[in-house]
Amino acid sequence: AQRVTQPEKLLSVFKGAPVELKCNYSYSGSPELFWYVQYSRQRLQLLLRHISRESIKGFTADLNKGETSFHLKKPFAQEEDSAMYYCALRGNQFYFGTGTSLTVIP
Amino acid sequence: DTGVSQDPRHKITKRGQNVTFRCDPISEHNRLYWYRQTLGQGPEFLTYFQNEAQLEKSRLLSDRFSAERPKGSFSTLEIQRTEQGDSAMYLCASSYHQGQGDGYTFGSGTRLTVV
Numbered sequence: 001a002q003r004v005t006q007p008e009k010l011l012s013v014f015k016g017a018p019v020e021l022k023c024n025y026s027y028s029g030s031p032e033l034f035w036y037v038q039y040s041r042q043r044l045q046l047l048l049r050h051i052s053r054e055s056i057k058g059f060t061a062d063l064n065k066g067e068t069s070f071h072l073k074k075p076f077a078q079e080e081d082s083a084m085y086y087c088a089l090r091g092n093q094f095y096f097g098t099g100t101s102l103t104v105i106p
Numbered sequence: 107d108t109g110v111s112q113d114p115r116h117k118i119t120k121r122g123q124n125v126t127f128r129c130d131p132i133s134e135h136n137r138l139y140w141y142r143q144t145l146g147q148g149p150e151f152l153t154y155f156q157n158e159a160q161l162e163k164s165r166l167l168s169d170r171f172s173a174e175r176p177k178g179s180f181s182t183l184e185i186q187r188t189e190q191g192d193s194a195m196y197l198c199a200s201s202y203h204q205g206q207g208d209g210y211t212f213g214s215g216t217r218l219t220v221v
Contacts, residue, residue, distance in 0.1 A: 044197070086149070093154055
């Protein structure tokens with residue numbers, strides 16, 4: 001069965017510190033993984049996708065098939081990164097994790 | 107076209123009443139999805155359309171729920187005989203299905219409160 005697990009509901013880091021939001025998945029086929037972000041009072045929006053191997057707003061995520069993980073990382077957190085982050089796995093539709101609320105402390 | 111639009115933004119209804127939500131996707135997108143999100147949870151899939159065809163429905167979509175996309179453009183989600191457990195944010199998203207890598211564009215959602 002398809003499943004996405006985000007073990008941390010809440011994560012706080014200081015400005016300038018590295019941040020890592022964890023995501024593990026379960027999927028029998030070849031996975032497509034995404035990260036979505038929701039800033040306060042804004043709609044859910046796509047942050048990045050593993051297939052394009054891009055860096056968006058300083059964030060990167062590497063798909064590790066051996067560990068079935070797709071952790072989101074940023075070397076230096078900024079206050080504007082405070083938001084809700086959802087990891088998602090694409091099958092016929094998207095399966096979302098429960099989300100991690102990131103707070104960057106000034 | 108400014109993105110995915112959902113109407114209304116908020117709906118308060120009494121238990122037992124019927125409600126209908128509307129979603130207008132991005133015009134060139136052929137896929138339209140409905141999700142439900144409750145507090146502390148990620149979005150949960152309800153159903154999706156490719157053009158006017160409803161291709162998949164979640165078991166979360168009880169027989170009180172029905173969705174349509176009659177002309178392959180806008181979609182409606184109706185909930186009959188609402189229950190307090192239906193209180194949630196209902197999200198619509200659209201995408202242009204062209205293979206790997208396509209993500210969704212989400213609307214702002216309709217927040218339903220059943221009292």
